[in-house]
Amino acid sequence: MRAFLNLLRLSWLQLARHRVRSLLTVLGVASGMFLFTSVETLQRSLARATETSAADTLLVVYRENRFCPSTSRLPENYADEIRRLPGVREVIPVQVVVNNCGASLDVITFRGVPADQFTRFAPEIRFIEGSEEEWQRRDDGALLGEVFARRRGLSTGDRFDAAGVTVTVSGVLSSPNAQDNNVAYVQLPFLQQASRAGLGVVTQFNVRVESSGDVATVSAAIDEHFRSAQEPTDTRPEKAFFAETAAELVELIGFTRWLGVGAVAAVAALVANALLLVVRGRVKENAVLRTLGYPGRAIACLVVGEGGLLGLAGGAAGVGIAAGFLRWQSFTMGNEGQTLAVQPDLAVIATGIAAGLALGILASLWPAFQAIRQPIVHSLRH
Amino acid sequence: MNAPMIRCRQLTKSYRKGKTVVTPLEALDLDVPAGEFLALMGPSGSGKTTLLNLLSGIDSPTAGSLEIAGEDIARLSRRELTAWRARHVGYIFQLYHLVPVLTAFENVELPLLLSKLSKKERHARVATALDLVGLGDRVHHVPAELSGGQEQRVAIARAIVANPSLLVADEPTGDLDRDSAARILDLLRGLARDHGKTIVMVTHDARAAAAADRTLHLEKGQLLGDACGHS
Ligand SMILES: Nc1ncnc2c1ncn2[C@@H]1O[C@H](COP(=O)(O)OP(=O)(O)OP(=O)(O)O)[C@@H](O)[C@H]1O
Ligand SMILES: [Mg+2]
Numbered sequence: 155m156r157a158f159l160n161l162l163r164l165s166w167l168q169l170a171r172h173r174v175r176s177l178l179t180v181l182g183v184a185s186g187m188f189l190f191t192s193v194e195t196l197q198r199s200l201a202r203a204t205e206t207s208a209a210d211t212l213l214v215v216y217r218e219n220r221f222c223p224s225t226s227r228l229p230e231n232y233a234d235e236i237r238r239l240p241g242v243r244e245v246i247p248v249q250v251v252v253n254n255c256g257a258s259l260d261v262i263t264f265r266g267v268p269a270d271q272f273t274r275f276a277p278e279i280r281f282i283e284g285s286e287e288e289w290q291r292r293d294d295g296a297l298l299g300e301v302f303a304r305r306r307g308l309s310t311g312d313r314f315d316a317a318g319v320t321v322t323v324s325g326v327l328s329s330p331n332a333q334d335n336n337v338a339y340v341q342l343p344f345l346q347q348a349s350r351a352g353l354g355v356v357t358q359f360n361v362r363v364e365s366s367g368d369v370a371t372v373s374a375a376i377d378e379h380f381r382s383a384q385e386p387t388d389t390r391p392e393k394a395f396f397a398e399t400a401a402e403l404v405e406l407i408g409f410t411r412w413l414g415v416g417a418v419a420a421v422a423a424l425v426a427n428a429l430l431l432v433v434r435g436r437v438k439e440n441a442v443l444r445t446l447g448y449p450g451r452a453i454a455c456l457v458v459g460e461g462g463l464l465g466l467a468g469g470a471a472g473v474g475i476a477a478g479f480l481r482w483q484s485f486t487m488g489n490e491g492q493t494l495a496v497q498p499d500l501a502v503i504a505t506g507i508a509a510g511l512a513l514g515i516l517a518s519l520w521p522a523f524q525a526i527r528q529p530i531v532h533s534l535r536h
Numbered sequence: 537m538n539a540p541m542i543r544c545r546q547l548t549k550s551y552r553k554g555k556t557v558v559t560p561l562e563a564l565d566l567d568v569p570a571g572e573f574l575a576l577m578g579p580s581g582s583g584k585t586t587l588l589n590l591l592s593g594i595d596s597p598t599a600g601s602l603e604i605a606g607e608d609i610a611r612l613s614r615r616e617l618t619a620w621r622a623r624h625v626g627y628i629f630q631l632y633h634l635v636p637v638l639t640a641f642e643n644v645e646l647p648l649l650l651s652k653l654s655k656k657e658r659h660a661r662v663a664t665a666l667d668l669v670g671l672g673d674r675v676h677h678v679p680a681e682l683s684g685g686q687e688q689r690v691a692i693a694r695a696i697v698a699n700p701s702l703l704v705a706d707e708p709t710g711d712l713d714r715d716s717a718a719r720i721l722d723l724l725r726g727l728a729r730d731h732g733k734t735i736v737m738v739t740h741d742a743r744a745a746a747a748a749d750r751t752l753h754l755e756k757g758q759l760l761g762d763a764c765g766h767s
Contacts, residue, residue: 160649171637442633445594446647446694447622449615530594 161452165459168432176464179428183468183510184475186421191476191506193414195498200407203332203494204397209368211243212331214240214395215359215376219384223250223357223434228385230342230354239375241363241368242361246275249342251349252488253317262302262316266345266356272297275362279334284310284325293344295324299335301495305484319348333392335488336493361389396492403487403494418513421468425461425517433457433525440525442534449528458527461518462511469510473503537682539606541702541734542568542591546600549586560586562757567764570605570701573728573735575745578754584738587754588704591736592625593617605701622647624680626695628705634679640690641666641675647698665693667673669723685716692723696733703727709744721747 169176215236220226228247236245249266269290273279282300288310289295298308298489303326309316312323321340329335346353363372380387388397397404433440440453477498485496544566550559560583568574576584589595590602593609596617602610605624612620634643644662653661665673669689679687688708695703705724709717725747727733737748745751753760 156652157650164649167642168637438633439635442629442635443646444618445592445621445627447618447698448650452650521617531589534594 155482157452158455162459162463164449165456165463168456169460169463171337174315175428175522179464180468180471182424183421183464183514184472186417186424187472187506187510188476188479189417189472190414190509191473191498191502192480193410193417194505195476195480195502196274196410196413196496198408198499198502199494199496200404203492204393204400204404209366210370210393210458211363212392213361213363213369213373213389214392215361215387215389216395218388220388222251222255224255226250226357227351227355228358228387230356231379232385232387233359236359236361236376239372239379241364241372241375243364244273244275244362246360247266247303247342248355248358249349249351249355250382250441251317251319251344251345251351254485254488258488259485260305261336261486261493263488264296264317264319264321264345264349265337265339265494266342267339272339275360276331278330278331279327279483282328284323286325289324289339290341292322293341294321294322295341296321297327297339298323298326299337299339299495300326300328301335301484301486302338305486317349332495333493336495357496360392392492394521395526396494399492400487400494414512418509421465421510421513422517423515425464426520428464429457429461429518429521432460433521437528437533437536441528441530441536444526444530445534453526455478458515458518459524461521463514465510465512465514465517466507467510468514469507472510473506476506477503512523540567541570541572541605541631542566542736543603544600547587547590547597547602548599549583549590549595550598559598560598560757561590564757565740565757565764566752566759568734568736570734571728571732572750573725573748574737575748575751576738576754577740577742577751578737582754583757584754585706588627588706588736588738591702592627592704593621594627604653612704622650622698624700624702626698626700626703628688628691628695628703628708630707630710632679632684632691634687634690634694636679639678640671640682640686640693643679643690644693644697646694651698661697661699662693665697666690668696677702683716684712685719688712688716688720689723696727696731701705701732701734703733703735705735707738707740709739711740715740717744 217226217228230247233245233247236242246267253262273286289297297347303309306314308323310323310325313320321338327334343353346355363369369391377387378387443453480496480498487494487496544564547561547564548559549561550557552732578584590597597610601608609617609620635646641662642658644665645658648658648756669692671689674686682690709720712720721744724735724737728735739745752763
């Protein structure tokens with residue numbers, strides 16, 4: 155162990171004292187890992203937003219054949235009928251207004267909900283700033299999801315307008331449900347008037363079922379109930395809706411995976427090339443170390459140590475820059491009123507750093523083998 | 537009389553170069569008593585470096601026996617030979633071959649990095665070795681900031697830091713001016729006389745050879761005269 159640490163320190167000294175060369179390599183690795191992390195973040199954010207899990211109990215009821223929130227117009231009083239269906243625990247009418255219905259990187263979504271029902275429907279939300287009472291006190295109050303607030307740099311007391319609606323921030327909330335963090339919650343009648351949808355008309359109902367096993371039966375029951383009504387409905391888990399409406403987005407993001415693969419290959423090639431040059435330049439030096447009694451595997455260890463350190467440093471830098479950039483930008487993709495916040499999580503960060511290290515080590519195996527292939531006397535005569 | 541430190545019998549080394557075989561050393565007999573400072577002279581290509589490489593265990597003989605301190609190192613595996621080198625031999629090169637990114641101190645520390653010594657013990661040994669070669673206050677300079685003579689003294693410190701009984705030196709003064717060369721030779725003589733090191737030094741310089749206890753001449757892979765001390 156002590157010997158290993160000493161070797162690692164030696165690798166470090168080699169890198170530290172060839173500063174420019176090492177920095178250039180780290181920069182290259184960091185660029186690749188930046189791309190890799192961005193792609194990975196996109197993939198994971200999308201997976202989180204679209205892949206329904208067994209724990210999901212949230213359904214969304216839309217107008218059948220809707221396109222965009224604006225064409226989904228349902229009578230607010232459907233809520234009372236839905237609530238009476240078996241398996242339904244809670245229901246809340248929601249009016250949705252977006253600034254941009256197509257695919258966009260900067261979607262602003264308002265959700266109008268009855269002020270007295272909001273926390274009852276979503277007890278899992280946490281207030282980071284402000285409170286429910288402050289929100290209820292003013293008609294134009296808005297509770298912002300944390301990602302939305304960060305992206306726009308908004309906090310309590312600020313006023314802003316979007317999509318023709320002007321509101322005052324009365325709090326910031328955080329929720330385990332991704333969609334909540336990307337939107338602004340306002341009071342239902344306020345939004346109905348501001349958007350000219352008219353009182354009594356909503357876009358959708360969010361329904362919480364008793365248990366995740368009820369999802370399918372309750373969806374079917376709701377649609378069946380309104381089948382011959384004036385406004386028939388289409389009910390599905392929220393994430394399934396998103397997966398469908400954002401199918402093109404999903405396909406596009408799926409394609410970016412290849413960019414990630416490309417970035418990884420570029421990083422490996424870069425490190426391998428750098429180390430091959432290093433090894434070639436150190437033929438004699440390594441032969442001298444072996445003359446001093448360093449076994450071949452110790453020399454290999456030195457080379458792999460350099461590769462690992464380069465990969466680790468480049469990985470950490472690339473991942474750090476990507477995470478900072480994505481958090482600062484807080485991109486929110488959206489499509490037809492459903493939003494996808496591109497946010498790095500801890501798993502992405504850990505994966506990125508580990509990938510950098512692993513790539514550095516893998517890429518240095520061949521150069522390490524090259525370093526010890528020749529007999530000592532041959533290398534000394536080099 | 538004690539067993540010699542080095543005992544070669546019928547020592548042969550040949551290399552295959554494509555279809556031809558070169559034999560730089562052929563059936564060589566040599567005894568070197570412990571604590572002797574031996575000079576090896578001979579024309580270029582006579583096999584001097586080849587012999588040092590065998591004595592120091594960085595190459596293995598094609599035939600014959602090679603006993604060092606009573607151990608037949610021709611029989612050791614590559615891995616065993618590596619461990620043996622670390623304990624028993626110090627190699628001094630003509631061109632010093634210090635690691636350029638490391639300071640004098642760090643260069644001398646190199647042979648100890650894979651040992652079980654603690655950092656404190658390691659540093660104590662490095663300091664002792666550097667003291668012995670008289671490097672003074674230059675220990676935290678990198679090789680590029682040292683003179684040739686200083687570099688060679690660092691290289692000698694590196695060769696003795698693990699306390700080996702055998703030192704081999706391949707033209708250690710070949711690249712130095714006369715004063716620096718004289719200091720290096722004094723140092724080597726002191727190591728043999730006061731510290732009991734057995735030293736085999738290759739040189740082209742008769743003045744350098746004169747510093748040694750005995751001089752042998754190698755020609756075409758053979759030692760001239762009796763190299764086993766029988767008289
Ligand atoms: N690894 C090797 N492969 C092939 N031939 C070798 C090898 N090492 C040495 N030789 C050959 O063996 C012969 C002796 O070489 P060696 O280096 O021992 O000579 P030397 O006496 O040290 O010469 P110099 O005084 O020039 O250093 C030379 O002809 C050389 O070409
Ligand atoms: Mg030679």
